[in-house]
Amino acid sequence: MAKHKTPLLDQLESGPWPSFVSDVKQEAEVRAKNEKDVNYQIPVEVCEDLLGVLELSYTDGETHWKHGGIVGVFGYGGGVIGRYCDQPEMFPGVAHFHTVRVAQPTAKYYTTDFLRQIVDIWDMRGSGLTNMHGSTGDIVFLGTTTPQLEEIFYELTHEADVDLGGSGSNLRTPAACLGMSRCEYACYDAQALCYDMTMEFQDELHRPAFPYKFKFKFDACPNSCVCALARSDFSVVGIWKDEIRIDQEAVAAYVGGEFAPNAGAHSGRDWGKFDIQKEVVDLCPGKCIKYADGKLEINDKECMHCMHCINTMPRALMIGNDRGASILCGAKAPILDGPQLSSLLIPFIKVEEPFTEVKDVVENIWDWWMEEGKNRERLGETMRRMGFQKLLEVTNVKADPRHVQEPRHNPYIFWKADEVDGPWERDVNEYRKRHQR
Amino acid sequence: MAFVSSGYNPDKPMENRISDIGPRDFNEFLPPVIKNNYGKWLYHEILEPGVLVHVAESGDEVYTVRCGTARLMSITLIREMCEVADKHCDGYLRFTTRNNVEFMTDSKDKMIALKDDLLSRKFDGGSYKFPVGGTGAGISNIVHTQGWVHCHTPATDASGTVKVIMDDLFDEFTGHNMPAPVRIAVACCLNMCGACHCSDIAVVGIHRKPPIIDHEYLDNLCEIPLAVASCPTGAVRPSKVEIDGKQFKTVAIKEERCMFCGNCYTMCPSLPLSDKEGDGIALMVGGKVSNRISMPKFSKVVVAFIPNEPPRWPTLTKTIRNIVEVYKADANKYERLGDWAERIGWERFFEKTGIEFTPHLIDDFRDPAYYTWRQSTQFKF
Numbered sequence: 173m174a175k176h177k178t179p180l181l182d183q184l185e186s187g188p189w190p191s192f193v194s195d196v197k198q199e200a201e202v203r204a205k206n207e208k209d210v211n212y213q214i215p216v217e218v219c220e221d222l223l224g225v226l227e228l229s230y231t232d233g234e235t236h237w238k239h240g241g242i243v244g245v246f247g248y249g250g251g252v253i254g255r256y257c258d259q260p261e262m263f264p265g266v267a268h269f270h271t272v273r274v275a276q277p278t279a280k281y282y283t284t285d286f287l288r289q290i291v292d293i294w295d296m297r298g299s300g301l302t303n304m305h306g307s308t309g310d311i312v313f314l315g316t317t318t319p320q321l322e323e324i325f326y327e328l329t330h331e332a333d334v335d336l337g338g339s340g341s342n343l344r345t346p347a348a349c350l351g352m353s354r355c356e357y358a359c360y361d362a363q364a365l366c367y368d369m370t371m372e373f374q375d376e377l378h379r380p381a382f383p384y385k386f387k388f389k390f391d392a393c394p395n396s397c398v399c400a401l402a403r404s405d406f407s408v409v410g411i412w413k414d415e416i417r418i419d420q421e422a423v424a425a426y427v428g429g430e431f432a433p434n435a436g437a438h439s440g441r442d443w444g445k446f447d448i449q450k451e452v453v454d455l456c457p458g459k460c461i462k463y464a465d466g467k468l469e470i471n472d473k474e475c476m477h478c479m480h481c482i483n484t485m486p487r488a489l490m491i492g493n494d495r496g497a498s499i500l501c502g503a504k505a506p507i508l509d510g511p512q513l514s515s516l517l518i519p520f521i522k523v524e525e526p527f528t529e530v531k532d533v534v535e536n537i538w539d540w541w542m543e544e545g546k547n548r549e550r551l552g553e554t555m556r557r558m559g560f561q562k563l564l565e566v567t568n569v570k571a572d573p574r575h576v577q578e579p580r581h582n583p584y585i586f587w588k589a590d591e592v593d594g595p596w597e598r599d600v601n602e603y604r605k606r607h608q609r
Numbered sequence: 610m611a612f613v614s615s616g617y618n619p620d621k622p623m624e625n626r627i628s629d630i631g632p633r634d635f636n637e638f639l640p641p642v643i644k645n646n647y648g649k650w651l652y653h654e655i656l657e658p659g660v661l662v663h664v665a666e667s668g669d670e671v672y673t674v675r676c677g678t679a680r681l682m683s684i685t686l687i688r689e690m691c692e693v694a695d696k697h698c699d700g701y702l703r704f705t706t707r708n709n710v711e712f713m714t715d716s717k718d719k720m721i722a723l724k725d726d727l728l729s730r731k732f733d734g735g736s737y738k739f740p741v742g743g744t745g746a747g748i749s750n751i752v753h754t755q756g757w758v759h760c761h762t763p764a765t766d767a768s769g770t771v772k773v774i775m776d777d778l779f780d781e782f783t784g785h786n787m788p789a790p791v792r793i794a795v796a797c798c799l800n801m802c803g804a805c806h807c808s809d810i811a812v813v814g815i816h817r818k819p820p821i822i823d824h825e826y827l828d829n830l831c832e833i834p835l836a837v838a839s840c841p842t843g844a845v846r847p848s849k850v851e852i853d854g855k856q857f858k859t860v861a862i863k864e865e866r867c868m869f870c871g872n873c874y875t876m877c878p879s880l881p882l883s884d885k886e887g888d889g890i891a892l893m894v895g896g897k898v899s900n901r902i903s904m905p906k907f908s909k910v911v912v913a914f915i916p917n918e919p920p921r922w923p924t925l926t927k928t929i930r931n932i933v934e935v936y937k938a939d940a941n942k943y944e945r946l947g948d949w950a951e952r953i954g955w956e957r958f959f960e961k962t963g964i965e966f967t968p969h970l971i972d973d974f975r976d977p978a979y980y981t982w983r984q985s986t987q988f989k990f
């Protein structure tokens with residue numbers, strides 16, 4: 173028998189999409205029965221009370237969670253988000269309901285052994301509820317009490333060999349697309365780079381030393397499956413420099429209808445026969461594809477690397493061989509000064525172990541941002557306040573038309589003394605010799 | 610419920626402490642067929658919605674079945690996923706950025722058995738545990754945040770809105786019937802942890818009333834200078850009030866400057882702003898992050914406010930359904946929602962969807978606003 177009546181939430185059990193309400197109820201039941209005889213370290217009714225407090229929010233249209241307060245594990249500035257219920261008498265099981273962020277394996281592959289190991293810890297010491305995964309990428313364990321935090325951390329590090337993720341004004345848990353592990357479009361090894369940089373910057377991840385949060389994200393091609401250039405301060409997006417490789421026989425197979433365009437992505441509707449002129453040539457933003465006499469030609473110099481032709485005919489077209497990445501900087505959500513996408517800083521960089529070139533760029537940016545960034549100012553905002561030129565300067569990158577969509581609209585240029593011939597400081601008396609007052 | 614120690618000694622926190630070890634090395638978790646063909650994939654095909662095959666140079670194949678999840682999930686469900694992965698996939702599985710779970714096998718037969726098994730599993734309430742889909746020109750799972758389940762600043766719920774939207778868009782999740790992929794995100798407040806600002810369709814929780822000031826407690830609970838500094842529009846200033854003859858140090862809020870972002874509340878618990886009638890949803894459309902064909906772009910607000918109607922948010926789901934249907938009928942193959950709106954013109958977007966254009970939809974926030982006004986006689990009647 174459920175502890176709280178939840179008539180509103182119950183309406184979320186119907187419909188085909190997986191119901192989180194059914195799932196939380198299922199966990200509540202498992203805990204109540206405790207057939208495995210788990211020595212629960214937090215209140216057994218935690219799931220029941222979560223449903224209860226959520227039902228209350230559904231009734232009165234307002235959240236019932238309070239501010240975090242400062243909780244965490246010794247020596248770390250993040251990884252735990254404090255959370256308390258504002259109706260603890262009604263819902264004692266969730267009076268304390270802190271989140272633990274656990275570092276996810278890059279690209280989120282798991283063995284069942286590892287998953288079972290960490291959920292066993294969470295069974296005994298937490299609510300048994302999770303997010304797989306939090307928006308940043310971490311495994312999110314939802315809901316435990318303060319005395320359990322060090323215990324969880326101890327068991328995670330000692331038994332499961334895994335660390336907490338990031339929160340607060342520090343490096344956040346980096347994330348990558350699945351790249352070379354299962355994608356033919358990968359222009360560099362996003363997983364290897366992501367893992368390497370995560371390990372290299374553990375200190376920055378656990379001990380807040382930045383003006384505000386900082387995120388790395390790694391997409392191995394311009395399709396941007398983890399949305400690096402929209403979601404991270406430092407966005408690394410794979411790209412190639414040379415020619416798209418063409419298999420003319422496979423092109424003919426697409427034209428002839430043997431292969432479905434876009435790997436079958438449009439199979440649910442009759443779009444008519446594949447029309448290479450209309451569907452590939454005409455949509456190319458570089459206007460650099462020609463299809464004549466059964467032969468596809470690409471003028472690669474004008475290619476914009478948009479991926480459309482490759483996505484549309486994956487068996488016929490392949491990324492080039494001279495591969496690397498572009499680095500873009502400064503994406504952030506709207507708070508405070510409006511949303512920003514990352515801006516292109518480095519059009520092409522080789523990405524090879526030990527990844528020194530990429531790390532140098534990050535370290536130069538951090539040196540500058542930690543010096544100049546105001547409290548709670550994201551990199552993108554510092555860039556806006558100080559100017560893109562400043563970023564070029566601190567990273568020693570030469571200005572390039574690729575850095576802009578178009579040149580500036582005004583000649584209000586901040587010339588510096590050393591850019592102008594002759595003395596910068598001038599004597600007014602000398603001037604007055606030539607011009608009367 | 611006796612306390613069980615893990616071995617941690619609170620008197621000597623540094624004793625046997627392990628820290629800064631990071632995540633587990635992903636190489637330990639790659640299924641053999643993935644490991645053997647790492648970086649050597651030739652092409653892929655979507656065999657049917659939710660089912661992919663990737664073919665490697667070696668001739669090896671990996672079949673992937675992708676399933677939606679609620680993201681908020683119990684360990685009982687995770688254990689069930691492990692059971693499925695042990696049974697069909699040699700004990701491996703992976704999750705996607707959009708909260709899907711993927712099961713991989715190395716042959717077509719195994720894939721079919723796997724898919725049938727996944728589709729046969731349902732919750733007691735009747736919903737699928739593992740709906741198969743989320744590929745190609747369809748609507749994949751929704752990226753979202755915590756909402757009323759776990760956060761202190763939400764203006765709407767996330768898990769509930771996602772559930773009702775995906776129930777309504779289930780055929781689009783399990784089908785390839787759209788002109789191009791449609792990416793949906795839900796963020797329950799302007800912090801946009803779920804980062805909506807570049808999604809085809811973005812649901813954003815918004816507050817519409819200024820903070821309530823808890824004068825008698827404010828100075829005890831908050832650093833007044835921090836609360837003042839937190840406001841992006843400079844609406845908060847230090848102040849004093851007298852209540853029952855007692856003087857309190859507090860803050861005052863210039864209401865006409867407030868954009869209801871909730872930053873001050875994050876800094877100061879004595880400035881709550883949630884409100885049943887005030888809170889609700891802004892709907893944004895037309896963003897994208899992929900570089901395909903057109904450049905990435907921001908989402909734009911097309912409905913300034915939709916009320917919270919828990920548990921099933923009928924106005925929200927109806928509004929989204931309408932936009933999806935009009936886009937589906939009118940857009941060209943490969944054309945993302947934002948590209949379609951730009952091609953036909955935003956004046957046509959509002960005409961075709963029947964959504965009313967209101968003054969709230971004209972930007973008036975700082976410099977970028979100007980660049981969204983029309984400086985031309987080029988427009989359509």
Ligand code: HEM
Nearest residue numbers: 253271306307308505507754755759760800801802804875
């Ligand atoms: C004033 C600013 C912000 C505050 C006070 C804030 C606060 C929070 C809190 C309290 C949580 C935890 C929710 C929970 O699990 O209980 C959270 C989660 C999160 N925040 Fe923020 N946040 C802010 C800005 C942002 C911004 C701008 C972003 C970026 C896009 C962001 C990204 C995230 C992400 C990704 C999560 C995890 C959400 C999830 O997985 O459900 N936050 N934030």
Ligand code: HEM
Nearest residue numbers: 579580581582583584585586587588592976979984985986
């Ligand atoms: C480098 C400095 C500048 C030079 C040499 C310059 C020179 C000129 C000249 C020669 C004209 C055409 C006058 C005519 O015969 O009608 C003109 C027009 C104009 N200038 Fe400039 N100008 C300069 C800077 C500016 C600035 C800073 C502004 C405004 C912020 C400005 C605004 C205009 C405008 C509005 C016109 C009239 C344009 C039109 O009738 O279409 N100019 N300027």
Ligand code: HEM
Nearest residue numbers: 580581582583584585586587976978979980982983984985
């Ligand atoms: C340092 C600043 C400026 C300089 C040096 C400047 C200079 C000039 C000059 C040389 C002209 C052409 C006059 C002519 O036709 O003989 C002009 C015209 C004009 N200026 Fe300015 N201007 C400045 C700032 C501005 C600003 C800030 C504005 C508007 C906001 C402005 C608006 C105009 C307009 C509208 C005209 C053209 C009027 C017409 O078309 O007949 N100017 N200005």
Ligand code: HEM
Nearest residue numbers: 307308399402403504505706752803804806807808897898
């Ligand atoms: C596959 C689709 C998407 C996924 C899985 C996704 C997921 C997320 C997640 C998890 C976050 C949290 C950021 C973090 O903590 O790291 C986020 C933030 C964000 N997302 Fe998305 N999102 C997607 C689509 C988009 C799109 C299409 C855009 C826009 C172009 C976008 C723009 C953003 C932005 C700007 C942020 C905030 C970045 C920040 O300030 O950290 N997202 N997104």
Ligand code: SF4
Nearest residue numbers: 349355392393396397
């Ligand atoms: S971003 Fe590119 S390389 Fe990475 S998974 Fe997506 S399509 Fe593949």
Ligand code: SF4
Nearest residue numbers: 456475476478479481
């Ligand atoms: S990648 Fe894009 S720009 Fe380059 S040739 Fe193909 S369609 Fe054209």
Ligand code: SF4
Nearest residue numbers: 755760763797798802
């Ligand atoms: S979007 Fe806002 S309300 Fe939602 S989890 Fe993030 S901070 Fe909390």
Ligand code: SF4
Nearest residue numbers: 840867868870871873
């Ligand atoms: S809600 Fe935002 S704009 Fe309004 S007073 Fe608070 S910080 Fe300022």
